[in-house]
Every structure is written in C-alpha cells, then in structure tokens.
Amino acid sequence: MDLGQPELKHYFLKLIGLFFSYLAWAFGISLASSRSWRVWEFNSNIVPIVFIGLWEAFYFQKFNISGSIVELPMHSRINGSWVISDEICYGQGLILLANFMKSVVLIFGSVALLLCRIHVPYPDFLRLCYNISAFFLVISSSCTTITVSWNFAVDFYGQTTLDFPLSFPIGKEILIRKHFSYVFPLGLTTATVSLISAAMFFCETFSIKQWSQVKPMVVGKCPKRKV
Template identity: 25%
Template sequence: MPLNYGVFSAFVLGTVGWILCTISMGIVEWRVWHVDNTTIISSGIAWVGIWKVCFISYLHVSPGYEEQFCHKFSGYDSSIPHEIYAAQGLLLIAMFMGLLGLTATIFALRNVYMGITDKTLITRFFLVGGFFYVFASLCILIPVSWNFYSVTHNQSIAFPPSYYMPSSPAVQEAGAAIPIGIVAVILLLLSGTFSLSNLTILLYEPAELPSCHI
C-alpha cells in the first residue's frame, strides 16, 4: 500500500503539537502582570500560570530559589478564577488525548511499513488518531481563549494574602504560554484533518489484485 505525504504530515504535526501542548501546560507565563508596588514584587512583574504564581522578590524567596517567590494553587482557593482550574483539567486531557492520537498514528504507520494490506485495520487507526487530535485541539483551545479573554479585559484575581499578590495589576498581557497553546491547537487540528482526509485515499484506493499464472 503506497504511503502519501498526508500520513507523514499528520504524524509530524501531531508530534509537534503534542510537545507544544505539554510546554504550554508546564510554563508559568500565562498572564504577565505589571504592578506598581515593587516592595515585594521587586521586578514589578508577576507571572500567573495555571499551576502557580511566581515573581522576582528580594523580600520573600521560596525554598530552592535564589531570588524568586512561587506559590502553587490548591483546590481550596475559591478566589482562583474558573478558567485557571479549567485549564488544568482540559490541558491534562489534551495531553492524554494527543498521546493516544500519536499512538494510533504510529500503529497505522507500522502496519503500512510492514506491508499489511488490511485497509479496515489501517483506516481505523487513522480514524481514531484523527479524532483524538481534533479533540485534543479543542481541549487546548477552550482554556487558551478563555484566559486570553481574561487578559484582554484586564480581569482581576482576589489572591489570598499568602500569595503576596495584588488583586489587580496596573497592566497585564498574555504570556508565552498562550501563543504556544494557539500554535498547538493549529498543529493538532491540521494533524487531525490530515489523518481523517487520508481515510478517503485509503478507502477508495484500488485494491491490488494477486497475479495469476496459468
């Protein structure tokens, strides 16, 4: 069974998109807060992620850091906005769905390279992988767009006193995690599209008839 470029594109785009999803989930720069009071936040800049808040401070330093204070979110902080907790859950789901999509695509490629001509088996792997990619992209799109909306509207967060954070910044902007997440959405969506469109090629590809000798 011949292998077209759509298969390779789906695998490469899905791999890069999944990697970017994990990067976006792990870094703290989702929202960048610029604050006027630099007594505690020495640099005047604080980073609000989906797992914790961090800023440069010479007054309060977290263990393991030289000049940085970080405070992790807990499930009991009712003041933390819903979009942050939604991002935690949805990005974990997206990472898992993307991994399943990669696994399905790898199995499909393996069957093609091994010369397995069972189209039903191969198309099932591409179908499953394509849906996993699309579902993963939607799981990333929701928290990324939701948090970007909060940033553009300069929404405040009533942090508890233990965070040493003001309730609202002077100015806030989108951090690196948001554009990385947007790129991950695009790549995973393209990967899913290529995987699903490849089904048409496989299903309607003329079957190779065995040669007969009389």
C-alpha cells in the same frame, strides 16, 4: 521491504502527519507547564511582576539581608488557599484532556505507520487508527482553543476572580498593568497544528478505503481460456 516511488511518497505523507502530531503534543506540554498564562505588573518594589500559570505562580521577591537587597526566585502552588477563577479551574481540566488525547494519537498514529511500513493487510484496522487519531486531534484542538481564548479574553477584556492567598507578599489591588505573553499565540498554533495533522489522517482513511476497494480487482483470478 523496498518501496516504489509512489509508495514512498505516500509513506512520506503519513510520516509528515505523524510528525505534526508529535509537534502538537510537544506544544501542548509546553503550554500546560507554562507559567506565563498571566503576566501581571504591580506597583511594588518587593514583587514587581508575577507570572501565573495554570498550576503555579512564579515571581522574584526582594529581601533585605544584612543591609543588602537580594532578589530571590519564588514559587507558589495554585491550590485551595487561592481564589481560583473559573477559567483557570476549567482550563486545567481541558488542557489535561487535550494532552491526554494527543498522547493517545501518538500511539495509534505510530502503530498505523509501522503497519503501513511492513505492508500488513489490515485496512479496516488502519482506518480505525487514523479515524481515532483524527477525532482526538479535533477534540484536543477545540479544548486548547477554548482554554487559551477564555483565559485571554477574561484577563484583558473581562474581570477575572483569580486572587492571591492571604500569605502572598502583595495584594491584587496594586495591580497596574497586564502584559501580553506567548501563551495565546502558542495555543492557537498548537490547535492549528493539531487540525493539520487531523486533516492528513482523515485523508489517509479515504486513501486506504479506495485502496481496499481496488485491491480485490487487481488480485482477482483471470478467467480460464477455452481450449
């Protein structure tokens, strides 16, 4: 069905709102899978730098093989053998919750956009879709902001209890420097994009409400003329 210019502009705004939702979802997945939540440098020739994520640590370890120094990539799952700090433990749950909510938003937002495209007259259902999407985006933005801010503050300005297992090749006591990574700005960007998308969805609920109030007046029957 062809759209007029005003309807096309309105449809484009809906599309932009959904695009921001997909963008926030992609950022959230990248954030959860990142191994750079902490970048620690150590006074060690064996493992100079360790990249620590929410679920896994990554580092390059040097081995002496037949008189030659070989540097190999190593992975270590953050499990019960680690001393897991509160900001990591709760951060895992908050990031998973945020990404789950954004996934739900993609479903409701895509369904609402499809219904608007084919002009299905269900304004109450459309409002419900956009309200749920906006609410979940606000909650996910809060979860992401809390997680990245908490981890950043504890890492640089507090004293984290996170520690390596006994089988780890180095100890935390030789830590000499903490490096700033992209995780904190990426987290704030993810939260901001989520809020922008939520604001656009909230605007959609108001426009649909106004449309549903005006619609009956437009299609109402004309009074009969007296003969």
